[in-house]
Amino acid sequence: MEQDVARRWLEKGVHELSKQKPEWERRQNYLEGEQDLPFAPEGVNFEYLALQKMSLANVLELAMKAPIQRLQADGFRTGREGKADLTAWNEIWQPNMLDSRQVIVYQEMFVHGRGIMSVTPNLKNPKSPKIRPENAKRVWIEPDPEDPFSPLFAVKVLKVQAPAPSGLILPASFQPVGTEEVAYVYDHNTWMKFARAGGGMWNYRDAGDHNLDDIPFVNFDFNVDSDGKPRPAITKLMPQQDSINTIRFNTLLAMQFSAYRQRVFTGFDPVVRDRNGAPMVKVDSNGTPILDANGLQQPVLNSPGRIGVDRALIFPGVDTKVFDLPESNLDNYIKVLQQFLGDFFANAQIPPQYAMDKLANLSGDGMAGAESTFQSLVKDVQTAAGEGVEKVMRLANRARGESYEDVASEVIWADTEIRSFAQIVDGIQKLIASGMSRKDAWATLPGATPPKVDAWVTNSDKEREQADQAVREIADKVAFNA
Numbered sequence: 001m002e003q004d005v006a007r008r009w010l011e012k013g014v015h016e017l018s019k020q021k022p023e024w025e026r027r028q029n030y031l032e033g034e035q036d037l038p039f040a041p042e043g044v045n046f047e048y049l050a051l052q053k054m055s056l057a058n059v060l061e062l063a064m065k066a067p068i069q070r071l072q073a074d075g076f077r078t079g080r081e082g083k084a085d086l087t088a089w090n091e092i093w094q095p096n097m098l099d100s101r102q103v104i105v106y107q108e109m110f111v112h113g114r115g116i117m118s119v120t121p122n123l124k125n126p127k128s129p130k131i132r133p134e135n136a137k138r139v140w141i142e143p144d145p146e147d148p149f150s151p152l153f154a155v156k157v158l159k160v161q162a163p164a165p166s167g168l169i170l171p172a173s174f175q176p177v178g179t180e181e182v183a184y185v186y187d188h189n190t191w192m193k194f195a196r197a198g199g200g201m202w203n204y205r206d207a208g209d210h211n212l213d214d215i216p217f218v219n220f221d222f223n224v225d226s227d228g229k230p231r232p233a234i235t236k237l238m239p240q241q242d243s244i245n246t247i248r249f250n251t252l253l254a255m256q257f258s259a260y261r262q263r264v265f266t267g268f269d270p271v272v273r274d275r276n277g278a279p280m281v282k283v284d285s286n287g288t289p290i291l292d293a294n295g296l297q298q299p300v301l302n303s304p305g306r307i308g309v310d311r312a313l314i315f316p317g318v319d320t321k322v323f324d325l326p327e328s329n330l331d332n333y334i335k336v337l338q339q340f341l342g343d344f345f346a347n348a349q350i351p352p353q354y355a356m357d358k359l360a361n362l363s364g365d366g367m368a369g370a371e372s373t374f375q376s377l378v379k380d381v382q383t384a385a386g387e388g389v390e391k392v393m394r395l396a397n398r399a400r401g402e403s404y405e406d407v408a409s410e411v412i413w414a415d416t417e418i419r420s421f422a423q424i425v426d427g428i429q430k431l432i433a434s435g436m437s438r439k440d441a442w443a444t445l446p447g448a449t450p451p452k453v454d455a456w457v458t459n460s461d462k463e464r465e466q467a468d469q470a471v472r473e474i475a476d477k478v479a480f481n482a
Contacts, residue, residue, distance in 0.1 A: 003204060006185040006192040010202060013140040013155025014183070024112060024137050027234050031111055033058035036242060038249035051256060055249035059341065060241045063348040064234055068106045070378045073098075073389060075412040075443070075450040085409070086450050092396045095128040104133040105220050106385050112136055113230030115220035117388065119395040120210065129399035131392060134217065141219050148228030151215040154186040162197060188214055212398050220388035222381065240344045247340055251333040268320045272300040349377040378416070386411040412443065412450075 029035070037052040073093075078085040093099075109115035116134040134156070144152040162180045180197040182205075190209050194202040210216050221230040272280045281297040282290040289297045345354065351371045389411050397406065415424075424445065431441040439457050442448060 001185070001187045001190045001192055001207075003192065007194075007202065009142070009153045010155055010183055010185050010194060012142065013153075013185070014157060016140045016142075017138065017155070017157060021137065027112055027232060027238075030060055030238050030241065031064055031234060033061065035060075035245060038242075038246040040249075047256070048253075051252045052249060055245050055252055057244060057248055058241075059244060059344060060234060060237055062354060063237060063345065063350050064111050065107070066350050066354055067374070067378050067381050068103060068110055070416040071103070071106050071382060071385060072414040072416070073102060073411050074414045074448060076393060076409055077412055078406055078409050086454065088393055088397075089450050091127050092129065092131070092393065092400075095125070096131040098131060101133050102389075105388070106381070108133075108136055109220040109222045109230075109385060109388075110381060111232060111234045113222055113232040115388070116141070117218045117220070117392050119212065119216050119218065119392060119399055121399045127400055129396045131396060139217060141215065141217055143228050151217070151219070154215045154217045156184045156186075156217075158182055186210070186215055186217070188212070191216075212395055214395060214398075216395065218388050218391045218395065220385055222384045224384075237344065237348055240340070240347065244337070244340050244344060247333065247337045251330065251337065254328045254330060254333060266319075266321045270301040272302055349373050382411075382413055386413070414448075415445075 033056065035056055035058070038055055040048050040052055076085045076088050076093075078088070105115035105117055107115070114136045116136050116139050118130075118132050118134050118139075120130045120132075122129050138157055140155045142152045142154070144150045158181070159179045160182050180195055181199075183194045183196075183202065185192045185194070189211055190207065192204070193206040195205050196202045221228075223231040223233065225231065274280055279299045281299055284290055292298050345352070351374045390409055393409060394406060397404070428441045428445065432438055438460065439453055442456050443450075443453050
């Protein structure tokens with residue numbers, strides 16, 4: 001890779017990352033509950049502002065995490081052997097702690113449309129290349145203009161602590177102040193490093209080979225169009241989240257100001273007047289009128305009295321009237337909120353039991369029926385994530401020096417569909433009775449991983465051998481005694 005080409009690609013990547021940053025951060029903020037406050041007129045008091053903040057209810061996080069919680073890779077089936085690959089599991093997957101870290105990539109894929117993993121050789125342990133989730137906010141993968149589903153180059157930008165000034169002898173306790181931007185540009189076999197401080201010019205620092213014959217980043221894309229552009233799942237739900245927050249705000253306002261019956265007085269003149277109808281003013285001990293902050297005389301006021309069951313309220317003035325305003329019907333607010341929540345979760349393809357508490361004591365079949373649409377969503381996400389995981393494993397095999405390109409490998413996903421355990425066991429027994437091997441049938445058990453299945457088969461074979469040995473010993477004794 002020539003340096004001038006790398007610089008051109010670097011500028012392109014930095015520009016694209018800068019362009020996508022505002023929308024990326026807005027989506028992330030909405031996911032974490034930092035959402036726009038419901039509308040309120042300017043100049044409202046502190047009480048209104050407090051209710052605005054209380055009205056936020058982050059249902060988006062539930063909708064975004066529900067399908068991801070059903071994604072768990074439990075192993076890999078290789079094309080070469082047609083069975084679960086223990087080597088890939090033990091030497092690639094587990095050393096990188098991907099049981100827990102895989103969720104990071106799936107979540108970004110679903111929320112932002114794209115999650116990213118990097119694959120690099122591990123010089124300390126060549127058999128276990130490094131696989132890391134990457135933040136799509138900092139990594140740009142440029143599509144090939146002739147094939148938008150293939151990468152042309154990649155740019156990764158991050159901030160690091162600025163190095164100490166060169167040529168100076170500094171004490172060991174010195175800590176450099178400030179940060180600098182470091183950028184890496186990758187093509188299919190090489191990388192080049194640049195750095196800059198304060199948004200200035202990029203300076204060349206280093207270069208090298210990675211020899212993966214591909215970009216060392218794997219994009220996990222969801223909801224891709226024909227131009228290879230992913231579309232975030234959260235975007236269409238953000239306006240609905242705003243509407244739910246607005247309904248909650250209006251409900252809180254109704255609860256605060258009109259949830260109880262209000263007593264109204266009209267025509268009541270509280271000012272005390274003399275025989276001539278002139279207002280009487282407050283005076284001090286010297287008979288001098290007491291002035292308010294505006295320099296005006298303060299009138300003497302009649303008390304409206306205190307309401308009580310044993311008190312009568314009497315108001316001066318022939319036009320005084322007293323009546324009640326009825327309280328607001330909060331049930332209407334709750335019905336509207338429930339309707340909007342139902343629409344929200346229906347559009348998000350989330351089953352009712354995630355949204356409300358109206359489902360109870362359902363059978364396994366009933367729960368499965370309620371989740372049918374949700375399972376379709378999970379399958380779509382699994383398909384998108386599976387393509388990314390399979391490419392990660394292919395690059396990892398290259399990074400560990402294997403020449404075999406296993407393009408037929410596939411992910412073994414954990415079975416997370418709602419079913420009773422009795423249904424699962426019954427299905428497995430029927431599979432074995434139909435001729436399927438115990439190992440393949442047991443692999444469908446929830447939580448089954450390749451090491452677990454191997455241990456189950458080994459233990460089962462040992463117990464079967466011990467039982468057969470015991471039967472043979474008893475048969476020999478019976479034959480001897482006869």
